[in-house]
Every structure is written in C-alpha cells, then in structure tokens.
Amino acid sequence: MGDEVMTLPPSKGSRILGSIANVIQDAFIHHIVPMARQLLENQLHVIEYDNGYTIEGRLPNMTKDDITIEYNTPYLMISAAKHNGHYYERSSRTFYLPNADDTQMNGSLEQGLFYLTIPKRGAITRRFHEDE
Structure with a gap:
C-alpha cells in the first residue's frame, strides 16, 4: 500500500449538522434573546416605608390586562x-x-411604567383637618 492518501466525498452528515446549527441559531436569536431582554427589562423594585410598600418598575409592551397581581x-x-x-x-x-x-x-401602568402602593395593616395614616 505505500503512501496512498484516501479521500472521502463530502458526507450528508456535514450538511445535516449545518442545518441543525442554523435551526439552533434561529431559535436562539428569535426566541431566547428577546425573552432574556424582556426579563432584564421587567425589573420591579420594592421600597418599604413605615406605613406601606411601593413597587415600581418597567413592564414594556404590557397592558393592564396582561398583568396579574396575587x-x-x-x-x-x-x-x-x-x-x-x-x-x-x-x-x-x-x-x-x-x-x-x-x-x-x-396601582397604575402607563407607557410601560408600573406603579403599585400597598399600605401596611394597622398603619397609621396622617389625616389633616381644617380648623373650624
């Protein structure tokens, strides 16, 4: 046999792997990246006060009907x-x-900005009365 070099024709496997890579890339770019971006944008923060809580943040592209609070x-x-x-x-x-x-x-949702206030149970609220 000597120094003969054997060459193989391109296999169908390499085309299949290329197609699979395209499908994975398409799924990643069109589905996972937007969801990851959305999760980053959906940042809500809670602030505690003596008499209650405020939750605020961004919920872009959402309407009031898209949001559930439990x-x-x-x-x-x-x-x-x-x-x-x-x-x-x-x-x-x-x-x-x-x-x-x-x-x-x-609460309210306007132009993607979410705002929710929740008083604490038994919190004392200040009331102002006009002097009579």
Whole structure:
C-alpha cells in the first residue's frame, strides 16, 4: 500500500449538522434573546416605608390586562404574560411583604411604567383637618 492518501466525498452528515446549527441559531436569536431582554427589562423594585410598600418598575409592551397581581400572605406575586406572534412571553416576580393590606392596593401602568402602593395593616395614616 505505500503512501496512498484516501479521500472521502463530502458526507450528508456535514450538511445535516449545518442545518441543525442554523435551526439552533434561529431559535436562539428569535426566541431566547428577546425573552432574556424582556426579563432584564421587567425589573420591579420594592421600597418599604413605615406605613406601606411601593413597587415600581418597567413592564414594556404590557397592558393592564396582561398583568396579574396575587397576594397570599405574606407573598405578593406580580405576573405578566403576553402572546406575541409565534411565542409567548411570561415573567413574574414574588415579593415578601409582611403586614401588607391587600384590600387597599392601588396601582397604575402607563407607557410601560408600573406603579403599585400597598399600605401596611394597622398603619397609621396622617389625616389633616381644617380648623373650624
């Protein structure tokens, strides 16, 4: 046999692997990257005061109908879900809020900015009266 070099014709396997790589890349770029970006953008922050809590942050591309707020003592869960074309976006955050009065929540969502106030149970609120 000597110094003969054997060459093989290109196999179908290399074309299949290339196709699989394209599918994975397509799935990553079109589905995972937007979801990761959305999770980063859906940042909600809680601020505690003596008489209650404020939760604020960004929920871009969401409407009031896309958002669910649930309080199961002492945890508050804020979920946002939206069907968008070929994929479904979903994100949620849970906050530990002891003594929150879930019957007095007040919130708003305007141009992607989310704002929710929740008083604490038994919190003393200041009331101002006109002198008579």
